[in-house]
Amino acid sequence: EALGPTEYTGIKMEVVQWSPEAAKAIEGKVGDRKVYLVAATLRPETMYGQTNCFVGTAIKYGVFAINDKEAFVCTYRAARNMAFQGIMAVRGQINQLLEIDGTALIGTKIKAPFSSIPEVYVLPMENVLPTKGTGVVTSVPSDSPDDFQTLTDLKKKPEFYKVDPSWVAVDPIPVISTPTYGEMTAPAVVKQLKIQSQKDTKQLAEAKEIAYKEGFYNGTMLVGEFKGVPVQEAKQRVREKLIEAGLAFPYAE
Ligand code: A2H
Numbered sequence: 001e002a003l004g005p006t007e008y009t010g011i012k013m014e015v016v017q018w019s020p021e022a023a024k025a026i027e028g029k030v031g032d033r034k035v036y037l038v039a040a041t042l043r044p045e046t047m048y049g050q051t052n053c054f055v056g057t058a059i060k061y062g063v064f065a066i067n068d069k070e071a072f073v074c075t076y077r078a079a080r081n082m083a084f085q086g087i088m089a090v091r092g093q094i095n096q097l098l099e100i101d102g103t104a105l106i107g108t109k110i111k112a113p114f115s116s117i118p119e120v121y122v123l124p125m126e127n128v129l130p131t132k133g134t135g136v137v138t139s140v141p142s143d144s145p146d147d148f149q150t151l152t153d154l155k156k157k158p159e160f161y162k163v164d165p166s167w168v169a170v171d172p173i174p175v176i177s178t179p180t181y182g183e184m185t186a187p188a189v190v191k192q193l194k195i196q197s198q199k200d201t202k203q204l205a206e207a208k209e210i211a212y213k214e215g216f217y218n219g220t221m222l223v224g225e226f227k228g229v230p231v232q233e234a235k236q237r238v239r240e241k242l243i244e245a246g247l248a249f250p251y252a253e
Contacts, residue, residue, distance in 0.1 A: 049140045077135075140175070
């Protein structure tokens, strides 16, 4: 584990259409606010390849007022951290509008900033930790082995995971080229390590390490404003662009 705080980027994924269950739960409770699922990522440069978003089915989320205009969906733990990082209107003050189960969020349609698929679905992931980030994970299956394997599982067994097949009818989008694995680093590493499901957590941890290092040290951007630029340089620049556009903010823990 890192010794200092981890500097995440909070990605604001605006709700376009609530799932029927979530719509019932939020009715009359958020005022005129725009509501965003907020995903914590360490790889802002991959946002061009978002295909969906993941929540944990055993996790409780809150909808927290940021001000009169915006509300964020994340864990209470993350909202408390945000309240001390200048993200809420009043420092240290948490205004929870409602609590909602992860399962209720599944099937909600949200915007995916900078992605070539502008609107994506909220889907279930088994390995989302309630104690890390916001509890919301934006999914980039081209570059994240966890995201790729989870999406693959959902495509194989949509009924078991209670997802509509149309929600998972998306393919990984090439974002970064690496010398060893080409344009689809995560799928290649998952194959190399013979990973079969999201339950293979030990191999997935190894895959994550390999894919992260390869992308960071040897990757080159294939798309977007920084096409052709090394990932080491593009990472910060894409992050700044997202923040300038009001689509993201710094979040640390
Ligand atoms: B990353 P670290 Cl393309 N539970 O974002 C499980 N995983 C979580 C999480 C949670 N509560 N909150 C965030 N994460 C994921 C993109 C990405 C990420 C890519 C490649 C690798 C990667 C798209 N998903 O992470 O333990 C988020 O996924 C591997 C480093 O703090 C976040 O960044 O190192 C990353 O894990 C944070 O993990």
